[in-house]
Amino acid sequence: xxxxxxxxxxxxxxxxxxxxxxxxxxxxxxxxxxxxxxxxxxxxxxxxxxxxxxxxxxxxxxxxxxxxxxxxxxxxxxxxxxxxxxxxxxxxxxxxxxxxxxxxxxxxxxxxxx
Amino acid sequence: xxxxxxxxxxxxxxxxxxxxxxxxxxxxxxxxxxxxxxxxxxxxxxxxxxxxxxxxxxxxxxxxxxxxxxxxxxxxxxxxxxxxxxxxxxxxxxxxxxxxxxxxxxxxxxxxx
Numbered sequence: 161x162x163x164x165x166x167x168x169x170x171x172x173x174x175x176x177x178x179x180x181x182x183x184x185x186x187x188x189x190x191x192x193x194x195x196x197x198x199x200x201x202x203x204x205x206x207x208x209x210x211x212x213x214x215x216x217x218x219x220x221x222x223x224x225x226x227x228x229x230x231x232x233x234x235x236x237x238x239x240x241x242x243x244x245x246x247x248x249x250x251x252x253x254x255x256x257x258x259x260x261x262x263x264x265x266x267x268x269x270x271x272x273x274x
Numbered sequence: 275x276x277x278x279x280x281x282x283x284x285x286x287x288x289x290x291x292x293x294x295x296x297x298x299x300x301x302x303x304x305x306x307x308x309x310x311x312x313x314x315x316x317x318x319x320x321x322x323x324x325x326x327x328x329x330x331x332x333x334x335x336x337x338x339x340x341x342x343x344x345x346x347x348x349x350x351x352x353x354x355x356x357x358x359x360x361x362x363x364x365x366x367x368x369x370x371x372x373x374x375x376x377x378x379x380x381x382x383x384x385x386x387x
Contacts, residue, residue: 206375
């Protein structure tokens, strides 16, 4: 069965600091990868996704993620965070051949201090 | 606004009571999903419906049943609620396949006492 690990459960940064959130997945086959964001009191929204091609993908609000196949990783990055980036971030994976539904990681809560 | 609509937004149940969570989407999506969100555990898949007329179990189906009433609607039923089912429930939809992101509803916060 596929699984997703997010090792950083809670990250606290000051505004303008750089962000990198780790995501590792476990699955033997080919997968598609996603990052979602959940702002306080809101539902999940798609940040970015990777299917194939350039392993560096750009999403909304200045976020990007890099797929490293050899490490089974899909880390989320942002060069300079803002207070408005305070939210919970979820990595998710879906197998291209198995269960046709996303498997989510446990999430990373990001707190940006002004 | 187009999207996924969930009702109710909040619910308190007594142990043993039953209830149905409703979900409807107006984007003509093929696939619909039910997840539960618990602190520190992310979102866990309860059931999903890849297309109208089909439903499949997810990671945590015990204690739940679903109905894909038509292409728009996908309901989740708790037959006999237990405190362990206290959670936030999210419905989502997608065009189907593996290349599309999901559109999520705003969630139902359920407390079982």
